[in-house]
Amino acid sequence: MADEIVILTGAGISAESGLGTFRDVGGLWSQYDLEDVATPQGYARDPDLVLGFYNARRENARMAAPNAAHRAIARLQREWPGAVTLVTQNIDDLHERGGSPEVVHMHGEIMRALCASCGHRWGWTGAMSREDTCPACGRGALVRPDVVWFGEMPYHLDLIGERLERAGLFVAIGTSGAVYPAAGFVAEAAGAGVPTIEINLERSEVAGMFDRHILGPASETVPLWVEGMLSG
Secondary structure, eight states: OOOOOEEEEEEHHHHHTTTOOOOOOOOOOOGSHHHHSSSSSHHHHHHHHHHHHHHHHHHHHHHHHHHHHHHHHHHHHHHHHEEEEEESOOOSHHHHHHHHOOOOEEEEEEEEETTTTTEEEOOOSSSOTTBOTTTOOOOBBBBOOOETTSSSSOOOHHHHHHHHHHOOOEEEESSSOOOOOOOOHHHHHTTTTEEEEEESSSTTTTTGGEEEEEEEEEHHHHHHHHHHHHOO
């Protein structure tokens, strides 16, 4: 039986689709203080600012298209004889639109809404405002993007931990290695004796933990790596 593969993707895989990373100079994130737009406290202080920020990100995601790296990972998920678990830190839907049959969104999804009152989640593609109400409980002023803000617990950590424990290979693609707990996944894998690969434009902050590095644009490196996996 083929080894199970766990893939972690970060903002770098979507950068070539036009979605900026945290570190982009002049990009969307650099125009805001993260404390104001990506924390529960910021939302409580100025919900209009936060909702406007995520409305812009949602529109950017809607206008973006999957690139060759997204499609290559989807191909690996379809054709690899063992299981391939795709975990992403990204809140866009480019993996799904690139053909991935299963995506574990540990930081939530920009195309979904969350009711802070009853916890109901549902799909959302347009602009969001304080006048919107939850379809489950009917309450307003508590609807927010279903994304994980700083200080909140990422989603699906138990599932991710289970998949890492039984993995035969861990691969991180387009991640900075600066945001935990995702940055610690390579240590978990290495501690369990799992081979690790980093595919990135440049070495991440946790590069020393990886067994192998493949450097270059994701749209070039990921398809080549996938082709090698499937033909080897």
